[in-house]
Amino acid sequence: MADPYYKQHWVDIDPDRHNAYDQILAYHPAMEPLLRPLDLRAGLRVLDVGSGPGHTSLELARRVAPNGKVTGVDINAEFIERSSARARDAKLAVEFVHSAFPPLRFPDASFDRVWCKNVLEYVDSAADTVAEMARVTAPGGVVVAVDSDWDMLALDIGPAARDLTDRILAASKAIAIKEPRIGRQLYRLFRAAGLTDVKVEIHAGADTVGRSMPMLKASFARYARDSGKIADAEVARWFGEIDSAVASGSFLFVLPQFVVRGVRNQAS
Ligand SMILES: C[S@@+](CC[C@H](N)C(=O)[O-])C[C@H]1O[C@@H](n2cnc3c(N)ncnc32)[C@H](O)[C@@H]1O
Numbered sequence: 001m002a003d004p005y006y007k008q009h010w011v012d013i014d015p016d017r018h019n020a021y022d023q024i025l026a027y028h029p030a031m032e033p034l035l036r037p038l039d040l041r042a043g044l045r046v047l048d049v050g051s052g053p054g055h056t057s058l059e060l061a062r063r064v065a066p067n068g069k070v071t072g073v074d075i076n077a078e079f080i081e082r083s084s085a086r087a088r089d090a091k092l093a094v095e096f097v098h099s100a101f102p103p104l105r106f107p108d109a110s111f112d113r114v115w116c117k118n119v120l121e122y123v124d125s126a127a128d129t130v131a132e133m134a135r136v137t138a139p140g141g142v143v144v145a146v147d148s149d150w151d152m153l154a155l156d157i158g159p160a161a162r163d164l165t166d167r168i169l170a171a172s173k174a175i176a177i178k179e180p181r182i183g184r185q186l187y188r189l190f191r192a193a194g195l196t197d198v199k200v201e202i203h204a205g206a207d208t209v210g211r212s213m214p215m216l217k218a219s220f221a222r223y224a225r226d227s228g229k230i231a232d233a234e235v236a237r238w239f240g241e242i243d244s245a246v247a248s249g250s251f252l253f254v255l256p257q258f259v260v261r262g263v264r265n266q267a268s
Pocket residue numbers: 007010011025049050051052053054055056073074075076079099100101102116117118119122123124
């Protein structure tokens with residue numbers, strides 16, 4: 001039997017969606033506050049859990065060069081191929097491993113930093129994955145998870161599209177995300193995994209120019225359509241409403257990101 005949709009949609013990614021993720025998940029300097037809690041420096045061993053197209057993995061590798069190393073792990077074979085090729089071209093010390101998790105297929109205490117961004121909402125067990133992230137971190141090492149809380153999403157593209165927007169987001173969340181409220185749970189999961197000095201920050205920039213359009217169109221509209229609850233014509237109408245809201249300067253999208261950092265206890 002195939003895996004549930006929330007997992008399978010990461011195994012089967014068509015070329016259009018891959019191209020969209022290259023855009024959506026590109027490294028951008030606005031991500032700096034998310035990376036800061038990692039406290040990166042040369043020589044560190046870093047694990048990128050759910051590395052996707054690998055743009056952030058490469059950025060991490062630049063920050064631990066010359067003698068550090070980044071390992072990325074992901075369920076999608078093409079992400080692994082594409083990101084490995086990028087790392088070779090950039091001559092950076094990054095290795096990508098094709099594997100689903102949890103569990104993480106690495107020995108205990110094998111990394112100084114463990115990073116996981118926008119992944120824990122999709123895994124079979126976020127608690128087990130965070131516990132694994134703690135296990136593979138060396139004593140004194142740092143774990144950072146960044147994730148959304150979909151119940152805190154705000155999207156306004158005008159009153160005419162309000163009900164349709166709510167239906168599309170609800171339909172897509174119901175099938176594509178295992179744990180939509182992961183953001184608010186991270187603090188508890190980090191504590192339960194034995195991580196210490198756990199700190200929570202929330203970052204919430206407002207997109208008023210339509211930067212999030214590729215995510216709404218390539219991910220959320222597709223999930224909603226796959227749910228069987230939203231017709232193609234409704235998706236087309238929604239795209240039209242998004243485009244006109246962006247064109248008329250009345251688009252607003254906010255999706256807060258929880259940034260949670262914990263330290264692996266020296267004694268554990
Ligand atoms: C939204 S993307 C985030 C990618 C990357 N962390 C970033 O921010 O650029 C989610 C990633 O998690 C991976 N993923 C989801 N569930 C997974 C699982 N159970 N095991 C391994 N990887 C998984 C997907 O293949 C995808 O690359």
